[in-house]
Amino acid sequence: MTAFDPDVILTDALIERIRSRAAAVDADNVFPEQDLAELRDAGYLRVLVPEDRGGLGLSLADVSRLQQRLAEASPATALAINMHLVWTGVAKVMRDRGIDDLRFVQEGAAAGEVFAFGISEAGNDLVLFGSDTEATPHDDGSYSFTGTKIFTSLAPVWTQLGLHGLDTASPDGPRMVYAFVGRDERVVTRDDWDTLGMRGTQSRTTELHGAVAPADRVVRRVPPGRNPDPIVFGIFSVFEILLGSVYTGVARRALDLAAASAQARRSKRTGRAYAQDPDIRWRIAEMALAYDALPPQLAALARDVDEGADHGARWFSLLSGVKHRATATAKRVVDEAMLVAGGSSFFASNELSRLYRDVLAGAFHPSDPESAHSTVASAWLGPIEP
Structure with missing residues (x-):
């Protein structure tokens, strides 16, 4: 078996093109649309997706090396793409351990969907172990989410937002609910990303006004606080x-x-x-x-x-x-x-x-x-x- 070579996916020519655009992306405070398009064409959005689901089947160790190489060209592009890779990586980690709850993430990434990471909340130092976002259960198994997420990278381009919220209404509550919502009028993205650095990530604030995750996109309900789920x-x-x-x-x-x-x-x-x-x-x-x-x-x-x-x-x-x-x-x-x-x-x-x-x-x-x-x-x- 030959050793993985990150230059095969992130070729020298691609890296130089991304590097050549990084200064303008930073100066103009815009999302690197061209970088995303070229990375998608190179299969980068599906590097952690298994081959039997349309991906490249790389390991987390392989992608760590890729992300180091991409960050050498454009830190903001690498950091933005990181958040999509996190969800595809979580899907891989869980499937490797016999849990296929995030199959739709792998299949979606293979089809070109962009997954964003909606976990951070202002003042919430519990991070994964608590949430100020209200997760409201419905009879059909779906959930609606109301709250505000910060540092939502990929804000202009994501198609699915992975998030969490706290369900205090269910009989077995409270429960931390992990789910995915799509874009509609109940999701408001503020144009407020005017920062010192990492400007190309466009990690804008996201307001959730009853955003609905269908039952098949509600992937996990776990007790709040530290746990080994x-x-x-x-x-x-x-x-x-x-x-x-x-x-x-x-x-x-x-x-x-x-x-x-x-x-x-x-x-x-x-x-x-x-x-x-x-x-x-x-x-x-x-x-x-x-x-x-x-x-x-x-x-x-x-x-x-x-x-x-x-x-x-x-x-x-x-x-x-x-x-x-x-x-x-x-x-x-x-x-x-x-x-x-x-x-x-x-x-x-x-x-x-x-x-x-x-x-x-x-x-x-x-x-x-x-x-x-x-x-x-x-x-x-x-x-x-x-």
């Missing part, structure tokens, strides 16, 4: 690994740009390239040492998810840890790259300037630094005593 594990594992992959790609691109700058710039004092300066060499080495630790960690954890490894209660600390390390390391690497490149990197037209703004978004994704540290502390020390 497969959909919770699936979302958490795929989200954290692919998110870490995007920011690892940002770090790699910043490192490449810094090295190229050090080779190209020359010191007036010595007449030599900055690549010969001991301080610059040390700084580049520090960046590389930090970056080099990330891809193997992502590969190992993704492979464990693919192969069904049992880390038990440690899973959540391992997953939140790799996301935290990836985003924090990427920020440090970009900071250092700016210093290596010098004052020119401070101009908005410089790619490093955009990477500097984009990488800041990493701290705002779940698990945020506080949550990651709390999870890891509990794994090693036990919960805080009441």
Whole structure:
């Protein structure tokens, strides 16, 4: 069996076209429609869909590498597509464990549908374990959802929105309800995405005014709070690994740009390239040492998810840890790259300037630094005593 080569799907030519559009997408604050069209043509929306359902049948470890490569070209495009890949990844994780509740996600992705991720809510630090969105049950098994979701990436283009809400009306309630709704007049997308970075994701606010998920799109009802349900594990594992992959790609691109700058710039004092300066060499080495630790960690954890490894209660600390390390390391690497490149990197037209703004978004994704540290502390020390 030959090793997977990400260059086969994300060819050099495709990557360069996406990179060539990234600055304008950022400056104009628009969704990268051309990127999505080319990625769809390349089969990218169905990379995690099994071959027997019209997909490419790749593993989570394979797609982690793809997302790193895509993020090197355009972090915002990679982050936007990430949210579609999360749902197809969750469908794969669950099916691999004998649960086929998200078959329609795999078949939809193979047919060209775009799935968005509607989980985040303002002020809701419970994330997967609670929701301020009201999930109202109906006699036919459907649910209607009323509430507001934030950071809804792919806002202009999604066809199905995967979300959660809290059902307090059912006799067995409360229950967290995971379901999918389509676009209609009960779903309002605000045009409010005017941010510092990651502008191409167009992660706008979504208002739900009784948006209905048909019975066959209500995929899971689980108790609120921490629990080992497969959909919770699936979302958490795929989200954290692919998110870490995007920011690892940002770090790699910043490192490449810094090295190229050090080779190209020359010191007036010595007449030599900055690549010969001991301080610059040390700084580049520090960046590389930090970056080099990330891809193997992502590969190992993704492979464990693919192969069904049992880390038990440690899973959540391992997953939140790799996301935290990836985003924090990427920020440090970009900071250092700016210093290596010098004052020119401070101009908005410089790619490093955009990477500097984009990488800041990493701290705002779940698990945020506080949550990651709390999870890891509990794994090693036990919960805080009441």
